[in-house]
Amino acid sequence: MKLTDLAKYDQAKVVSFEGLDADYIRRLMDLGIYQNATITVLNKLSFDRLYLIEVDNVEICIRRDDAMKIEVRK
Amino acid sequence: MIFLLAGNPNVGKSTFFNYMTQSHVHVGNYSGVTVEKRVHHIKHYDGANLIDLPGTYNVSPSSEDEGVVTYSLLNESYNGIVNIIDSTHLKRNLHLTLQLLELGAPTMLVFNMKDSLRNDGYVIDTKKIAKMMNTNAISISARARDDAQQMMIVEEMKTMQAYKAIELDYHPIVKWGMQRIHDLLRYDTLQVKKKWLALQLLEGNEGIYRFLDLAKRQKIQDVVKEVEERIIKENVALSLKGAIFNTRRLFIDQVVKECLIQVEEKEHSKYFNQKIDRFLTHPALGLPIFFVLMLLIYQVSFGEFLGLGSFLTGYFEWFWDDILVRYIGEFLTLIDISGFTYSLIIDGIFAGVGGVLVFLPQIVVLFFLLALLEGTGYMARVAIVMDRFLSKFGFNGKSIVPMITGFGCTVPAIMATRTIANKKERLLTILTLPFISCSARLPIYVIFISIFFDQYRALVMMGIYLLGIFVTLLSAKLFSLSFFKGAGSNFILEMPPYRLPQLRTILYQAFEKARRFVKKAGSFILIGSIILWLLSNIGPSGIDISQEESFLSIVSSFVAPVFSPLGFGNWQATSSLVSGFLAKEVVVSSLEILYMGDIAAGFTTLSALTYVVFASLYVPCISAVATIKSETASKKWTLFSIVYPFVVAYLVALIVRGIFSIIL
Numbered sequence: 001m002k003l004t005d006l007a008k009y010d011q012a013k014v015v016s017f018e019g020l021d022a023d024y025i026r027r028l029m030d031l032g033i034y035q036n037a038t039i040t041v042l043n044k045l046s047f048d049r050l051y052l053i054e055v056d057n058v059e060i061c062i063r064r065d066d067a068m069k070i071e072v073r074k
Numbered sequence: 075m076i077f078l079l080a081g082n083p084n085v086g087k088s089t090f091f092n093y094m095t096q097s098h099v100h101v102g103n104y105s106g107v108t109v110e111k112r113v114h115h116i117k118h119y120d121g122a123n124l125i126d127l128p129g130t131y132n133v134s135p136s137s138e139d140e141g142v143v144t145y146s147l148l149n150e151s152y153n154g155i156v157n158i159i160d161s162t163h164l165k166r167n168l169h170l171t172l173q174l175l176e177l178g179a180p181t182m183l184v185f186n187m188k189d190s191l192r193n194d195g196y197v198i199d200t201k202k203i204a205k206m207m208n209t210n211a212i213s214i215s216a217r218a219r220d221d222a223q224q225m226m227i228v229e230e231m232k233t234m235q236a237y238k239a240i241e242l243d244y245h246p247i248v249k250w251g252m253q254r255i256h257d258l259l260r261y262d263t264l265q266v267k268k269k270w271l272a273l274q275l276l277e278g279n280e281g282i283y284r285f286l287d288l289a290k291r292q293k294i295q296d297v298v299k300e301v302e303e304r305i306i307k308e309n310v311a312l313s314l315k316g317a318i319f320n321t322r323r324l325f326i327d328q329v330v331k332e333c334l335i336q337v338e339e340k341e342h343s344k345y346f347n348q349k350i351d352r353f354l355t356h357p358a359l360g361l362p363i364f365f366v367l368m369l370l371i372y373q374v375s376f377g378e379f380l381g382l383g384s385f386l387t388g389y390f391e392w393f394w395d396d397i398l399v400r401y402i403g404e405f406l407t408l409i410d411i412s413g414f415t416y417s418l419i420i421d422g423i424f425a426g427v428g429g430v431l432v433f434l435p436q437i438v439v440l441f442f443l444l445a446l447l448e449g450t451g452y453m454a455r456v457a458i459v460m461d462r463f464l465s466k467f468g469f470n471g472k473s474i475v476p477m478i479t480g481f482g483c484t485v486p487a488i489m490a491t492r493t494i495a496n497k498k499e500r501l502l503t504i505l506t507l508p509f510i511s512c513s514a515r516l517p518i519y520v521i522f523i524s525i526f527f528d529q530y531r532a533l534v535m536m537g538i539y540l541l542g543i544f545v546t547l548l549s550a551k552l553f554s555l556s557f558f559k560g561a562g563s564n565f566i567l568e569m570p571p572y573r574l575p576q577l578r579t580i581l582y583q584a585f586e587k588a589r590r591f592v593k594k595a596g597s598f599i600l601i602g603s604i605i606l607w608l609l610s611n612i613g614p615s616g617i618d619i620s621q622e623e624s625f626l627s628i629v630s631s632f633v634a635p636v637f638s639p640l641g642f643g644n645w646q647a648t649s650s651l652v653s654g655f656l657a658k659e660v661v662v663s664s665l666e667i668l669y670m671g672d673i674a675a676g677f678t679t680l681s682a683l684t685y686v687v688f689a690s691l692y693v694p695c696i697s698a699v700a701t702i703k704s705e706t707a708s709k710k711w712t713l714f715s716i717v718y719p720f721v722v723a724y725l726v727a728l729i730v731r732g733i734f735s736i737i738l
Binding site: 024028043052 | 131132162163165166311312313315316319320323347348351355357360454458459461462465495496564565566567568569570571
């Protein structure tokens with residue numbers, strides 16, 4: 001399932017990235033978002049256009065367009 | 075003794091650096107990159123210096139401060155590395171730590187923010203962590219700033235020694251690659267361990283290739299490629315970098331599990347954050363809240379009512395004109411300096427530099443208030459609110475902070491773009507920022523509006539500001555479709571928790587920015603003022619001449635016809651624009667001087683309008699250009715930042731003239 005399929009406060013593990021550029025993946029990695037990382041959707045902001053997610057106690061905001069390219073499993 | 079200070083961004087590295095050191099040794103530049111290198115003496119440690127490295131998540135370069143950390147580890151001579159770590163974000167911070175420990179150099183881990191961690195209900199078992207990672211470790215709170223703790227850190231530093239480098243159990247394919255690269259580097263003499271280099275090369279650290287010869291480079295790249303292919307083919311990870319990352323993360327998870335100890339059950343503050351976020355990032359309320367806050371900040375910085383900035387400027391002007399300039403003038407007369415030299419010093423240097431420094435109090439107030447907002451964590455929320463709108467033009471949500479700063483002064487605005495990690499978006503923001511009307515252009519508008527458009531003050535003023543914003547957005551759109559394709563498509567924002575900002579930190583930030591402003595603006599304006607004054611007071615027939623015979627007049631008369639289509643093709647108007655390159659406020663003072671106080675006589679209503687429009691958009695001032703040069707490190711873009719606005723200003727002024735020649 002996609003990260004965008006998760007509801008608020010859902011927890012999931014990252015499986016893979018589909019169609020994100022290498023630079024972006026690298027920055028996600030710097031913040032701790034990578035394969036097997038456990039993420040929690042904390043909030044959906046700005047008409048659900050932005051996703052506030054938590055990983056390793058850090059809160060990160062990404063766009064829905066990018067969140068759609070992150071494959072997760074519950 | 076030399077120690078390197080390394081750590082992730084935003085872990086209190088600067089606070090720690092200032093806390094540990096006292097006197098300033100020197101500020102240099104790393105070769106090849108435009109990042110300042112700060113070296114200071116360590117307090118209570120004779121003969122020991124600390125070098126501040128740029129904050130980074132990785133040893134291998136990815137952002138603007140590219141390569142500095144790699145470069146320093148490879149070339150700097152040092153006795154040890156101090157790695158500062160945010161205790162509240164251990165998992166993320168330890169990735170850099172592992173990369174440093176793999177190096178095998180004497181390293182000390184400083185776990186900062188001990189008090190925040192304790193507030194969350196946790197402590198770190200530093201003894202255990204030191205043992206697991208085979209290094210020195212200490213837990214501190216750099217904010218506390220007490221001397222006893224500082225000395226304790228120094229004592230710990232004195233015991234640092236080279237332990238055996240940490241060796242993680244990487245995947246066999248990675249190990250195989252490391253061995254092969256290690257073999258290729260067999261005969262090279264390098265300061266660091268070859269195993270470490272091999273691993274860094276596999277991870278994609280491009281910075282290392284610089285130090286290797288070309289033939290070897292190709293061979294190594296072939297190995298990296300082969301390893302990457304095998305990793306993906308055998309489903310080890312999504313990429314080679316990912317495979318290395320995963321091994322490190324497993325180890326880190328183990329360390330955190332054993333060394334981070336919960337001592338008290340605490341309710342998480344996340345939910346409090348979200349309650350505030352619901353209002354501040356609200357789709358409908360977010361924007362109005364932001365605008366009201368900004369209006370308040372501008373009112374306090376630049377306005378009359380509640381105007382702290384204007385109030386301080388009054389005192390500054392009094393000090394500058396009535397004390398400094400007056401007594402220096404009297405002193406010059408006393409030692410018998412008069413005429414040409416006297417005029418150069420008083421009317422050239424002091425008038426020129428003073429004209430810009432007079433804005434300093436207002437700018438310090440603006441910086442202070444913006445730093446205050448930043449410190450509370452609110453600015454990250456603004457980036458969220460603005461992202462939807464700004465991304466349509468190729469900007470990043472984070473571009474909003476530089477843009478707001480740009481209404482005050484373009485120089486700090488350009489410096490504020492450093493927080494934008496994406497290179498394209500950063501460059502795009504830098505190049506379009508000068509179109510936002512900075513406060514130095516305000517005197518130009520005020521003087522022309524009061525002479526020519528008195529009935530329509532607010533309307534014309536608003537029109538000029540909106541025109542500036544419109545040109546900024548349009549240019550950004552244009553750039554994002556051409557030079558910077560794909561800009562505005564990425565957005566990752568770390569959301570800091572709301573917190574009470576520390577006055578000391580904010581004051582420090584505000585004054586640090588003010589210092590840069592004075593330094594950058596000061597040096598250029600000083601030189602520029604001297605040149606301008608000399609050019610307008612020396613001519614082919616010598617000194618002490620009327621201004622019409624000066625070099626400035628002669629050169630400007632030659633250029634002036636360029637502006638004839640815009641309706642102000644005379645040498646006075648042209649000279650003023652040229653001198654405005656030094657600093658925009660100089661345009662007004664030049665006009666006053668060159669028209670002998672009667673600007674109204676030199677313009678028609680229409681030419682006044684086109685002049686204001688042109689002056690609001692044309693080339694950035696020299697301080698801004700210098701900042702663009704140092705921030706982009708590119709001659710090409712610096713040149714572009716001068717030529718492009720000139721062309722745009724000319725075209726827009728021409729259009730405005732065309733439209734209003736029918737109405738007026």
